[in-house]
Amino acid sequence: MSTTREILRSLxxxxxxxxxxxxxxxxxxxxxxxxxxxxxxxxxxxxAAMTATMVGxxxxxFSELKAGAAExxxxxxxxxxxxxxxxxxxxILVAMAxxxxxxxxxxxxxxxxxxKIKKVLS
Amino acid sequence: xxxxxxxxxxxxDDMLRGGLETGATTLITSKPFTEATPLxxxxxxxxxxxxxxxxxxxxxxxxxxxxxxxxxxxxDLTKFKEENALVFVDAYTGFMGIKSEERYAVLNPYDxxxxxxxxxxxxxxxxxxxxxxIDSLSTMLDHFGEIVVxxxxxxRKIAVLNDSHMxxxxxxxxxxxxxxxxxxDRVDNxxxxxxxxxxxxxxxxxxxxxxxxxxxxPVSIPFRYVKPGGMKIxxxxxxxxxxxxxxxxxxxxxxxxxxxxxxRGETTVAxxxxxxxxxxxxxxxxxxxxxxRFDPILEQLGGETLGVILVVDSTDPSSFPRAIEMLHKAxxxxxxxxxxxxxxxxxGALPPEKVRELMKLPKDVPVIGTIATKKVNIIEGIEExxxxxxxxVSESDVDNP
Numbered sequence: 001m002s003t004t005r006e007i008l009r010s011l012x013x014x015x016x017x018x019x020x021x022x023x024x025x026x027x028x029x030x031x032x033x034x035x036x037x038x039x040x041x042x043x044x045x046x047x048a049a050m051t052a053t054m055v056g057x058x059x060x061x062f063s064e065l066k067a068g069a070a071e072x073x074x075x076x077x078x079x080x081x082x083x084x085x086x087x088x089x090x091x092i093l094v095a096m097a098x099x100x101x102x103x104x105x106x107x108x109x110x111x112x113x114x115x116k117i118k119k120v121l122s
Numbered sequence: 123x124x125x126x127x128x129x130x131x132x133x134x135d136d137m138l139r140g141g142l143e144t145g146a147t148t149l150i151t152s153k154p155f156t157e158a159t160p161l162x163x164x165x166x167x168x169x170x171x172x173x174x175x176x177x178x179x180x181x182x183x184x185x186x187x188x189x190x191x192x193x194x195x196x197x198d199l200t201k202f203k204e205e206n207a208l209v210f211v212d213a214y215t216g217f218m219g220i221k222s223e224e225r226y227a228v229l230n231p232y233d234x235x236x237x238x239x240x241x242x243x244x245x246x247x248x249x250x251x252x253x254x255x256i257d258s259l260s261t262m263l264d265h266f267g268e269i270v271v272x273x274x275x276x277x278r279k280i281a282v283l284n285d286s287h288m289x290x291x292x293x294x295x296x297x298x299x300x301x302x303x304x305x306x307d308r309v310d311n312x313x314x315x316x317x318x319x320x321x322x323x324x325x326x327x328x329x330x331x332x333x334x335x336x337x338x339x340p341v342s343i344p345f346r347y348v349k350p351g352g353m354k355i356x357x358x359x360x361x362x363x364x365x366x367x368x369x370x371x372x373x374x375x376x377x378x379x380x381x382x383x384x385x386r387g388e389t390t391v392a393x394x395x396x397x398x399x400x401x402x403x404x405x406x407x408x409x410x411x412x413x414x415r416f417d418p419i420l421e422q423l424g425g426e427t428l429g430v431i432l433v434v435d436s437t438d439p440s441s442f443p444r445a446i447e448m449l450h451k452a453x454x455x456x457x458x459x460x461x462x463x464x465x466x467x468x469x470g471a472l473p474p475e476k477v478r479e480l481m482k483l484p485k486d487v488p489v490i491g492t493i494a495t496k497k498v499n500i501i502e503g504i505e506e507x508x509x510x511x512x513x514x515v516s517e518s519d520v521d522n523p
Contacts (some may be wrong), residue, residue: 003155003317005324028472030425031393032358034324045358045406046382049395053384053419057392062416 005035007120010038011113012037019109020102021095022080026117028052029090051094056086074103083107085112124285125251129161130168131353132402133343135510137330138311144251146334147281147288149259149305152315157347158291158523159188160195162255164352165210165289167197169253170329171237177244177254181231181261183212185224189256196350211244213237234266239355240271242280250285258291259305268301274308275280298418318342325358343512348404357405357511360504363420363448364411364433367440369464370394372494373433374409374506377504383409391416393423400501403508410452411481414444424452429459429511431503434481436463436471436491442481458486458510462503466491 012024016037025036025044031052036044046077047064055073062070072085080096093114097106128141135141142148152158166176172513180188188210202208215222216231226244228237243298245254248513256262256277262270281288292305312332316323327342346356362370370396375381378396385391394409409428410420430452434445449455463477472480474489483489488506492499 003153003324004319005317006155008324025444028426030359030423032406034424043380043382043397046380046395047394049406049408050382050384053393053423056419056422 003122006049008035008117009037011116011120014107015095015113018112019095019106020098021097021106021109024093024095025051026093027085027094028093031054034091047094051082051084051092055086055092072107081105083110085114088118091121093117123273127168127172127174127253127287129383130163130251131161131345131355133355134328134330134353135314137338137341138302138313138333143334144287145282146252146310147278147290147308148311148313149290149308149309150313150315150519151292151293151294153294153317154165156315158293158315159191159257160347160480161313161328161353163188163195163197163287164191166253166255167192167199167352169517170199170207174207175248175252176202177211177241177252178208179211179213179237179241179254179256181213181237181265184215184256185212185222186195194349195347195352196437197352199400204508206248209244209248211237211240213240223459232265234262234269234273238276245284245286252284252286254281254286254287256290258293260291260293260295260297263297263301264295271301271304274305274471277310287367297333314340325356328353346404354399354402354404357403358476359427360398360405360407360429360431360507361424361427361454362407362409362431362433362451363452363454364412364462365435365444365448366437368412368433368435368441368445368461369494370409370412370433370462372490373462373464373500374407376494376497376500377407381407391411392419392479396494398504405504410448411520419492420448420452424454427454427457429507430454430457430506431460431462433462433464433492433494434477435476436465437468439472439477439480442477446481456514458507460503460507460510461487461489462494462500463489464492464494466498467493467496 023038026034027048031049033048033099059070076083082096084094126141126143150158165463169176210220210224211226212224213228214233215227226240228240237259314329318327325344329340329342331340356374364370369388374396375392379399381396382395390411396407398405463474474491478489490503
């Protein structure tokens with residue numbers, strides 16, 4: 001017997017292993033942390049709130065430009081990159097990977113794990 | 123002599139009418155994966171700190187592991203153990219065929235009488251006013267079956283005759299409903315811990331089901347365990363909103379032990395976020411952006427809010443309609459609300475009652491005069507909000523005796 005929380009966390013850890021991501025988290029669109037596989041020194045709640053704001057801002061910018069729907073937010077940094085993608089109606093999956101990580105693999109793994117997450121949360 | 127000791131968890135103590143009483147028994151029942159032991163550690167620490175002894179019977183972990191675990195939550199009980207104020211009844215090490223180093227070791231933990239004997243000896247040696255923790259009742263049921271339920275009456279007598287408090291830890295595996303019912307019937311207090319899934323939010327809640335032998339209307343309070351610190355009541359979102367330049371960012375930072383802001387110059391452009399901690403409460407604060415052009419983000423961040431602080435500039439009544447509009451846009455109108463009539467130190471600041479009048483606020487919405495830059499009335503203000511969020515939890519939902 002396992003709780004939703006345990007299942008989500010193990011899905012995120014599996015995702016980190018498969019994709020080469022260093023960290024990942026599930027966040028509601030309104031900024032509350034659902035589950036995370038982050039290093040211990042990361043302020044998970046603050047990271048969650050900022051991720052949701054980032055995605056919200058991107059979506060708003062897109063709709064203001066009438067440029068269609070924003071599908072994902074990718075931020076490339078000096079040492080790492082952050083990828084945030086919707087995983088279900090009210091949920092965002094966000095992953096942080098080293099700069100060298102292959103974006104294609106990360107996106108592929110995100111799609112795979114998103115399907116599983118949707119099932120768990122539905 | 124009867125006495126009551128607080129658990130140290132706000133609201134929990136209120137709901138328990140002041141804490142755990144000697145001569146009584148408490149069942150902490152939890153769902154698998156929601157831990158009950160940290161709460162027991164917390165109570166043990168309070169008991170020892172107040173100068174009273176604790177007897178800890180364990181049948182599923184080694185005593186030294188428990189000591190380590192307690193330390194991780196911030197309670198180093200080594201001193202108490204050395205002084206024999208904390209004693210372990212070790213009914214676990216024997217399972218491994220190893221000799222326990224504890225004074226009250228059970229050589230054959232498969233023998234209930236032997237477990238019982240070691241416990242009684244410890245109780246007699248330690249004396250009155252002790253807290254007796256049974257960790258865990260579920261493991262006992264696994265080993266000995268339903269006869270444990272019969273033992274309850276004897277242990278209850280120990281609690282009464284010895285002016286002690288018995289605290290049972292019970293993890294609800296697949297036990298028969300009848301067994302669970304009989305356990306519940308035979309204790310004075312029941313604290314239940316369980317995860318609740320509300321939409322996609324997963325949070326742990328505690329509920330008091332029974333106090334002083336009487337069932338009460340259960341109210342669920344969200345909590346989380348913190349290392350160090352133990353059980354804290356946790357509100358995942360308090361929204362801090364208000365018109366441009368009212369002082370929201372200052373409020374978030376004044377309230378937070380740690381805060382992050384996305385700012386350009388003096389203006390917030392994404393979100394202020396802070397962790398608030400006060401008197402056993404923790405909350406995450408979401409400070410929104412004031413300018414109208416950012417309203418889509420305000421609309422997005424309003425979800426799942428449990429309480430709202432509306433910050434207004436008391437010197438600028440022209441911004442008041444905008445303040446009310448923001449509550450509607452964030453879809454938080456009707457939630458527990460406290461208004462901070464901020465900038466009270468500036469010339470021309472309207473007094474809180476005038477702000478209430480101009481904003482047409484209902485009587486039950488507290489309007490508090492604040493000076494965020496000097497932290498004046500900020501903590502008092504959020505305390506008012508917490509009272510509203512947990513309104514009715516502490517007294518009125520407990521049946522009158």
